[in-house]
């Protein structure tokens with residue numbers, strides 16, 4: 001065979017639903033020499049990752065670590081460790097990731113009840129209380145930031161009704177962690193997973209997870225073995241804990257990357273980081289409104305890092321995304337599931353949430369739209385965004 005050319009990816013601005021742009025410091029950390037998975041240097045790195053993850057999750061949970069795998073492996077880890085065959089589980093489904101969680105729970109042998117909402121809607125605490133009362137589940141699963149719809153689900157009230165019903169609350173914080181407030185302890189979340197490739201701005205590789213003491217009790221009281229050998233926290237925690245017992249070889253360099261990504265977050269400060277995400281979201285929203293583009297999610301429930309907007313009438317979805325990518329190097333996301341072809345998902349996650357990206361994207365989008373003969377007020381998008389920046 002002819003040997004393919006070496007990897008040399010095109011320059012992109014990742015403004016889709018993930019992965020997001022990566023800070024060069026994270027990539028540099030990942031290129032550092034690999035050491036052994038039991039090397040004292042790596043053991044120290046693991047301890048530091050755990051401490052930094054506790055800060056970012058705002059928790060004192062002992063069982064906090066990064067699972068070897070993408071965000072979905074975090075989902076699977078939480079489910080398979082808490083669920084035994086026949087357990088009753090309630091999953092809140094209002095998008096693709098709630099659907100995935102229900103599938104994972106079924107595969108783990110749970111008796112799954114779902115409550116469903118339209119794409120772009122969120123659940124009220126009363127709706128969750130009703131089903132918890134009726135089903136009396138062991139676990140309730142919900143998505144904090146539904147990346148498929150751009151809807152922002154409040155968790156505090158729901159956590160109360162779930163606990164009043166004697167159940168544990170499992171929260172998907174893959175897209176929310178590092179972009180908006182996630183308070184694991186204060187909100188009483190029992191099992192939380194995230195992923196490195198969204199607002200943590202690290203390549204897709206690891207899934208930070210954290211389990212409350214109540215969740216750990218449930219794991220310790222299991223009657224059956226965890227259905228997944230690889231994701232079994234009763235073994236994995238011995239490698240991340242005092243014993244340092246070999247389980248599987250941790251992805252060393254991926255953990256270097258996460259270590260640097262977490263350092264970047266703590267350097268910036270959580271509050272500053274959330275404010276940055278909100279400011280860029282507001283500027284983007286003002287710019288899009290000036291171009292005649294509306295959000296698919298009601299005001300007050302819109303995620304700052306995942307802007308799901310309705311594609312205006314007469315605009316060619318695929319052609320616009322293609323032009324953004326090939327002419328401007330900008331990736332945005334298409335709609336998923338029932339909103340395929342109807343929405344765009346514009347990510348402003350982690351390092352990608354910056355003024356340069358907002359202003360450049362609005363200018364590029366205007367070019368795409370006017371090229372298709374859509375009437376837009378020249379320069380209005382950028383001007384509206386600049387207005388938000390100069391006012392704040």
Ligand SMILES: *Cc1c(COP(=O)(O)O)cnc(C)c1O
Nearest residue numbers: 070071072097145147174175195
């Ligand atoms: C991206 C995402 C996942 C899955 O993460 P992968 O890294 O793609 O495995 C799960 N839940 C939500 C809300 C996500 O946005």
